[in-house]
Amino acid sequence: MTESTFKVENIIKDFPILNQQVNGKKLVYLDSSATSQTPTQVTDSIVDYYNRYNSNVHRGVHTLGTLATDGYEKARETVRRFINAQYFEEIVFTRGTTAAINLVAYSYGDHNVSEGDEIVVTQMEHHANIVPWQQLAKRTGAKLKFIPMNESGELEREAIEQTITDNTKIVAVTHVSNVxxxxxxxxxxxxxxxxxxAVIAVDGAQSAPHMNVDVQDLDVDFFSFSGHKMLGPTGIGVLYGKRELLDKMEPIEFGGDMIDFVGLEDATWTDLPTKFEAGTPLxxxxxxxxxxxRYIDEIGLDNIHQHEFEVVNYAYNEMSKIDGLEIYGPTPDKRAGLITFNVEGVHPHDLATALDSEGVAVRAGHHCAQPLMKWLNQSSTARASFYIYNTTEDVDIxxxxxKRTKEFFSYEF
Incomplete structure (x- = not known):
C-alpha cells in the first residue's frame, strides 16, 4: 500500500457521519459519486448563516442584508477562482448540474439550433446530459448523434473527428463518466x-470534485457541476458559461432579482449573472x-486526485482477483476514482443489500445511464466510488x- 499524499485519519475527523456503525459494522461509505459526505466546516457555515445573518440578498440596506449579500457574492468569486473562469459574471448559481444543463438546452439551444442541425453526445452520458438534448432535438427537428466508444468505454480521437461535422451546433459530453x-x-x-x-457543454459533476478544472485552458463554452458531490450541500450547482454567450442568452425563469424594469406589457432583465437567478437565490x-x-483547496486537488488514484488502483487490483467479478471501463491509469462491477450470479441490488449488511455502502442500479447499460449489455451494475475520506483499509473491508457475499450465494472464490 502506498502512503497517501495527506493524512486521511485527520480528514475523517471532520466527517462525524463516518464515525458510526451500520448493521453493527464500521461504516464504509463508497457512494461519493452519488453524494459525497459533508465536513463540519461546511455544515457550520450553514448554521452560522441562519443563526447570525439570515436575510435576503440584493434587496435591503440593513446590516443583515448586507452581510448576506457579501457572503453570497463572495461565494461566486470563490467558484470563479476554483475553475479559473475569466469573469465574475460567468458564474451562475443553479439548483444543480441538471438545472444548469437544462438552462443551456433551453436558453442557448432553442435560439441556436434548427431543423437539420446536429447535437452530438455520447452513450456514456448521465440521463441529465442526454434527455435535455433529446427534448431539444424534438423541439427543433435537429438530429441527435453519438460519438462511438471503443471496447474500454473511451472516446478515440478518430471517432470524435468523424462524428462532429459542420452541421453540429452543440457537443454535450461528460468530463468523467459516472459509470x-x-x-x-x-x-x-x-x-x-x-x-x-459548434459550442461544447461539459457535464463536470464527476470531475470538479476530484481534479483541477481550468475552464479557460479547456476552452469549454459551458461547464456544469453540483455542490453535493464535492463536500457541499444539496440543492446548489454552478453553470459556467463564456460571457459572450451568456450575454446573448435569454432567461428561462422570471421574477425577483433578475428583473430590471417592469411595465404593464413588458419587462427587461438585469445584467449577468443575476438575469439567470430568478427568485430568492440559494x-x-x-x-x-x-x-x-475552501476545504478542497486546503487539501489540494492534485493531492486529492493522487490519493484517489492510489485507492482505486488498489481496489481495481484486489477486485480483479475475485473470480466471477467483472469490472467495466478502462484501466486504473485512465479512470477516475470509481469502479463499476457485477458479480456473476448475484443481482446488483442483492449484492448491494448484502454489502450493506457488512456496513459497506455502494450504489446499485442503472446509475441514471440506461443507454450505457444497454451498451454494456447489462440491466444494472454495482458501483464503489471513492473520495478523500476513503482508505485502502476500506477497500480491504x-x-x-x-467474498462473504459470494459465499452466501453459494459461489466459490
Whole structure:
C-alpha cells in the first residue's frame, strides 16, 4: 500500500457521519459519486448563516442584508477562482448540474439550433446530459448523434473527428463518466467542436470534485457541476458559461432579482449573472459551497486526485482477483476514482443489500445511464466510488464483504 499524499485519519475527523456503525459494522461509505459526505466546516457555515445573518440578498440596506449579500457574492468569486473562469459574471448559481444543463438546452439551444442541425453526445452520458438534448432535438427537428466508444468505454480521437461535422451546433459530453470512470479529453473535443463552429457543454459533476478544472485552458463554452458531490450541500450547482454567450442568452425563469424594469406589457432583465437567478437565490447553499471549495483547496486537488488514484488502483487490483467479478471501463491509469462491477450470479441490488449488511455502502442500479447499460449489455451494475475520506483499509473491508457475499450465494472464490 502506498502512503497517501495527506493524512486521511485527520480528514475523517471532520466527517462525524463516518464515525458510526451500520448493521453493527464500521461504516464504509463508497457512494461519493452519488453524494459525497459533508465536513463540519461546511455544515457550520450553514448554521452560522441562519443563526447570525439570515436575510435576503440584493434587496435591503440593513446590516443583515448586507452581510448576506457579501457572503453570497463572495461565494461566486470563490467558484470563479476554483475553475479559473475569466469573469465574475460567468458564474451562475443553479439548483444543480441538471438545472444548469437544462438552462443551456433551453436558453442557448432553442435560439441556436434548427431543423437539420446536429447535437452530438455520447452513450456514456448521465440521463441529465442526454434527455435535455433529446427534448431539444424534438423541439427543433435537429438530429441527435453519438460519438462511438471503443471496447474500454473511451472516446478515440478518430471517432470524435468523424462524428462532429459542420452541421453540429452543440457537443454535450461528460468530463468523467459516472459509470465507467472514463476521463474524457474535453480539451481536444472542444478544439474539434470549435473547428466546426459548434459550442461544447461539459457535464463536470464527476470531475470538479476530484481534479483541477481550468475552464479557460479547456476552452469549454459551458461547464456544469453540483455542490453535493464535492463536500457541499444539496440543492446548489454552478453553470459556467463564456460571457459572450451568456450575454446573448435569454432567461428561462422570471421574477425577483433578475428583473430590471417592469411595465404593464413588458419587462427587461438585469445584467449577468443575476438575469439567470430568478427568485430568492440559494444563499445559504452558495455560502456553504464556497466553504466546501475552501476545504478542497486546503487539501489540494492534485493531492486529492493522487490519493484517489492510489485507492482505486488498489481496489481495481484486489477486485480483479475475485473470480466471477467483472469490472467495466478502462484501466486504473485512465479512470477516475470509481469502479463499476457485477458479480456473476448475484443481482446488483442483492449484492448491494448484502454489502450493506457488512456496513459497506455502494450504489446499485442503472446509475441514471440506461443507454450505457444497454451498451454494456447489462440491466444494472454495482458501483464503489471513492473520495478523500476513503482508505485502502476500506477497500480491504469491501473485498472481504464481497467474498462473504459470494459465499452466501453459494459461489466459490
Amino acid at each position: 465507467l470512470g472514463t476521463i474524457n479529453d474535453v480539451k481536444y473535443i472542444a478544439e474539434v467542436a470549435h473547428q466546426h463552429d 444563499i445559504a447553499e452558495a455560502i456553504a459551497l464556497a466553504e466546501a471549495i 469491501l473485498i472481504q464483504a464481497l
